[in-house]
Amino acid sequence: AARRTPPVALLRLARKAPCTAPVDRAFLEWAAGQVGEEGARAAANFAATALFHHDPGALSARFVQERLHRLAAFPPEARYPVGGWAPLVERMAGHARGLGVGIETAARVDTRTLGELTRTGPVVLATSLASARALLDDASLTWESGRTVLLDLAVRTRRGDAFVVSDLDAPGWLERFTAQDPGLAPAGEQLLQGQFPIGPDARRAEGTARAEELLDLGFPGWRERTTWRVEALADGRTGAVDRPGTTWRDRPSVVRGDGIFLAGDQVAAPGLLSEVSFTSGLEAAVLAVKAAGLSVKAAGQRSRTAPGAGAGPTRT
Structure with a gap:
């Protein structure tokens, strides 16, 4: 059934500070002791929007609670760049070129190309x-992630x-993104996007099938x-998702040795979803610059005073 407000137990749990949740216990087990099993299960499924995992209750209580706490924040933390990810990436690329x-x-990178790059300076693999x-x-470069069905749908308004x-x-989660940015769809239409682990x-x-059940509840006549x-x-x-007894610090390290640094959303860096990529990317870049024997400040100044000089000491 469709309801306008979430269960009170979910809201109570979401207000608890993430530091109160243990790392070494499963979220559902810990949360049930806080608000009861029904509320704990609802909270786990609600948190799945930031987990993309089919069984959020089995993950580390600390890991899930951090995400639940942020998802339920008021005012909301989510921001909606006009045009979505593509214009944001273009702006970052333009800024980089400007430096x-x-x-x-x-240009495909293989092991031979990578070897050539490492001989000329530090390399960041993003x-x-x-x-x-x-x-x-390196067989150690592995970590658990989610498996989810993605659905994009345009419907008449x-x-x-x-x-x-x-x-x-x-x-499961469905969102009407044109509510924030009408330009994402033609006039008279709405863009819906959802994910169902x-x-x-x-x-x-x-x-x-689960997606269509949710569509029936929230978007009558969608077919x-x-x-x-x-x-x-x-x-x-x-x-990345973290099982009980693990945190982001246990994931594959940014530092791989021989002047190679790793960035991405499954490496040892904190944050929610894409924040892990940004955080690890910043750390990898700083470490690469230092490995090249430069200060971060000097590298920035060189980029700003030598437009068109190439990528400098690092390759991404």
């Missing part, structure tokens, strides 16, 4: 653990459509109004 960084795309594992031939619908019986042996159709639809399965591509 004199040379950017080359569509990629998935799977790709880094192959490039570095209807008064009264929900902004967000969160499944509390199972992990499934287990390692589940079929994509199971996540799709007749649909103008565009696409689905995908993201397997191991949604960032």
Whole structure:
């Protein structure tokens, strides 16, 4: 059934400081002791929007509580850049070029290329653990991630459509992104995006069926109004999740040795979702500059005073 407000137990739990949750216990076990099993399960499924995992209650209590606490923050922490990720990435790339960084795309990096790069200076690998594992031939570069069905849907506008619908019986989330940025869809249409985590042996159709149940509740008549639809399965591509007894510090280190540094959303860096990539990227860049024998300040000044000089001492 559709409800306008979440259970009181979920809200009570979300207010608890993350430091009160233990690292070495499963979230559902710990949370049930705080607000009861029903409220704990609802909170776990609500937190799945930032976990992309089919069983959030089995993850570390500290890990899940950190995300639940931030998801329920008021005012909300989420920000919606106009146009989505693409314009944001273009702005960052433009800023880098303005500092004199040379950017080359569509150039595949293999082990031979990587070897050539490391001979000229420190290298930052900003990629998935799977790709880094192959490039570095390092079997230790692995960490658990989620497996989730993704759904993008364009529907004709209807008064009264929900902004967000969160499944509390199972992990699932739908959001109408044109509520924040109408330009994401043509006039008279709305863009919906959702994710529905499934287990390692589940079929994509199971996540799709749950998505359609949630659509029925939050977007009446959506089938007749649909103008565009696409689905995908993201397997191991949604960032790190930490099991009981582990924290972000136990993930693969940014420092790989021989002048190689790793950045991405599954490495040893704190943060929520993409924040892990940004945090590890900053750390990797600072360490690479230092490994090249430069101060971070001097490297920045050189970039600003020598436009067009290339990427300097590091390669990303």
